[in-house]
Amino acid sequence: MKNRYKESGTKRFFIALLLFAGLQSSLTVEAEEALTDVSTETAQWWSRYSGASNDVQMPSADWWKCFEDPVLDSLVEIGLQRNYNVAMATRRIEIAKNAVGSAKASYYPSFSLGIGYDKERASGLMYGSKGSVSNTSYLSGTINMSWEIDVFGKVTAQVKAKKAAVEVSRADHAGVLVSLAAQIATTYVDLRVAQAQITVANEHAASQMKALKIAEARYDSGLASRMDVDQAKTVYYSTIASIPTLESSVRQYINALAVLVVENPDDLYETLSVMGSIPAYLQPVANGIPADLLRRRPDVVEAEKEIDEYAAQLGIAKKDYLPDLSLTGMVGVAAHRPGDIFKSGAFQYSIAPTLSWTIFDGLARKYNVSAARETLQNAVDNYNLTVMTAFEETDNALSAYFSDLKYIDNLTKLVQASADYDKLAIDQYKNGIAAFINVADAQVSYLTYDNTLIQAQGQAVIALIDLYKALGGGWSND
Numbered sequence: 001m002k003n004r005y006k007e008s009g010t011k012r013f014f015i016a017l018l019l020f021a022g023l024q025s026s027l028t029v030e031a032e033e034a035l036t037d038v039s040t041e042t043a044q045w046w047s048r049y050s051g052a053s054n055d056v057q058m059p060s061a062d063w064w065k066c067f068e069d070p071v072l073d074s075l076v077e078i079g080l081q082r083n084y085n086v087a088m089a090t091r092r093i094e095i096a097k098n099a100v101g102s103a104k105a106s107y108y109p110s111f112s113l114g115i116g117y118d119k120e121r122a123s124g125l126m127y128g129s130k131g132s133v134s135n136t137s138y139l140s141g142t143i144n145m146s147w148e149i150d151v152f153g154k155v156t157a158q159v160k161a162k163k164a165a166v167e168v169s170r171a172d173h174a175g176v177l178v179s180l181a182a183q184i185a186t187t188y189v190d191l192r193v194a195q196a197q198i199t200v201a202n203e204h205a206a207s208q209m210k211a212l213k214i215a216e217a218r219y220d221s222g223l224a225s226r227m228d229v230d231q232a233k234t235v236y237y238s239t240i241a242s243i244p245t246l247e248s249s250v251r252q253y254i255n256a257l258a259v260l261v262v263e264n265p266d267d268l269y270e271t272l273s274v275m276g277s278i279p280a281y282l283q284p285v286a287n288g289i290p291a292d293l294l295r296r297r298p299d300v301v302e303a304e305k306e307i308d309e310y311a312a313q314l315g316i317a318k319k320d321y322l323p324d325l326s327l328t329g330m331v332g333v334a335a336h337r338p339g340d341i342f343k344s345g346a347f348q349y350s351i352a353p354t355l356s357w358t359i360f361d362g363l364a365r366k367y368n369v370s371a372a373r374e375t376l377q378n379a380v381d382n383y384n385l386t387v388m389t390a391f392e393e394t395d396n397a398l399s400a401y402f403s404d405l406k407y408i409d410n411l412t413k414l415v416q417a418s419a420d421y422d423k424l425a426i427d428q429y430k431n432g433i434a435a436f437i438n439v440a441d442a443q444v445s446y447l448t449y450d451n452t453l454i455q456a457q458g459q460a461v462i463a464l465i466d467l468y469k470a471l472g473g474g475w476s477n478d
Contacts, residue, residue, distance in 0.1 A: 067185075071271070075184050076185065079181070083262060092172065093166065093169045096168070096169040100159060100165075104155075109147030114332075117138075121134070122134040122135075138334050139336075139341055140333065141332050142332030145327075145328065146329075147328075151325045152322040154322070157312055161309055164305055170305075175302065178468075178469055178472055179469065188257065189462055190458065191257070192276055193455060196275075197454055202243070204446065204447045207443070215228040215436055231440045234440070254273070280461075283464055285398070294387070294390045294391060296472045297471065306382070306383070307379045314376050317371075320365045322357075328352045329352065330349060330351075331348075334346055334348055394471060401460060401463040404459055405460060415449045418442070422443055425442040
């Protein structure tokens with residue numbers, strides 16, 4: 001009878017294992033269905049993007065080299081190696097990898113070593129009548145083992161979640177690299193714009209000084225009034241006064257670059273204080289950007305990997321409904337006298353397989369599963385929002401770049417017309433045909449339009465940088 005009972009108990013145990021395995025499979029399928037719904041919804045959104053294409057040339061990782069500026073190339077390369085944000089993002093990847101290793105360690109049993117000495121004295125008066133007092137003392141040494149066997153896939157689900165977290169940290173690292181490169185390039189463009197404006201201010205100041213000398217010569221000869229000289233001085237000194245502000249801006253931009261590339265500002269100033277040209281703003285750009293390029297944006301990839309992570313977390317929460325199968329054991333020796341500890345009679349061991357199953361916990365598991373499911377849905381919403389934001393930023397950058405090109409084209413014509421008008425106004429003033437007020441207006445307008453053109457050229461380059469950033473690193477000019 002006893003053997004029959006043991007046999008039926010064993011059968012019931014294996015039947016329970018099969019039922020739990022089936023439940024585990026259904027929980028995994030439900031998590032996969034959630035991800036499938038996410039993929040379907042996202043695919044429907046992408047299909048509405050008219051720029052979608054399957055024939056895509058992936059962009060180059062070092063997109064800043066398209067500007068063909070060795071100084072910019074050097075700054076970006078140094079920044080990507082030294083910047084503290086990059087270093088911290090790299091460490092976050094390593095932290096996530098270590099978390100995977102920690103989760104995998106649960107696949108294996110854990111062992112501990114214990115060595116001790118016990119001495120006890122039992123009372124002889126515990127049971128109402130006088131008894132004998134007992135004293136015991138012994139030495140012991142044991143090796144203890146505990147192992148939670150991953151029959152129901154809890155450890156596997158935890159490892160899966162940690163691996164997804166690694167991919168999230170990798171995407172975050174890529175985003176830091178793209179953002180840093182764009183920030184360095186943008187600051188560098190601002191620096192070159194300020195330097196170009198200093199050059200223009202000095203050139204216009206020299207031209208305005210010639211006009212001032214003409215006005216003074218005409219005044220000395222009695223051909224012009226003192227007002228002409230004062231007007232000429234007003235125009236000249238207003239231009240000279242703008243130069244220190246621009247020089248201060250140059251210093252501030254160099255300091256900002258020094259922080260980004262982790263360099264001594266004084267050492268960087270020696271290199272960057274030399275006047276340089278604004279990077280070329282004319283680059284081949286497609287009017288429609290394929291959707292696959294937007295999918296490679298680090299923030300889009302990160303949002304997608306977060307869905308994987310939270311789906312795995314949902315699976316972990318559901319597996320709390322399953323029992324835990326653990327195995328604990330001990331092997332060692334114990335003896336009253338040290339000399340007996342290695343005798344065969346001192347050997348001891350124990351082994352205890354345990355199947356534990358929480359039947360009721362005040363609905364805590366239900367709420368945990370519900371919270372995990374809502375967290376997963378938040379990740380889905382965040383992904384869709386990230387995709388829409390990616391399209392918005394890319395479309396805005398494209399629109400801004402093409403608008404800047406048209407603006408620059410018109411400004412170039414305007415600057416040329418202003419230069420012609422300035423030359424004509426001075427010639428007429430020297431010949432006594434026109435008043436100096438015409439010269440002053442022409443010089444002020446010419447300087448204003450020249451500065452505006454420089455700013456527009458710089459803004460066009462920044463729009464290109466924004467486009468590279470919006471695409472997660474640019475595209476191939478091939």
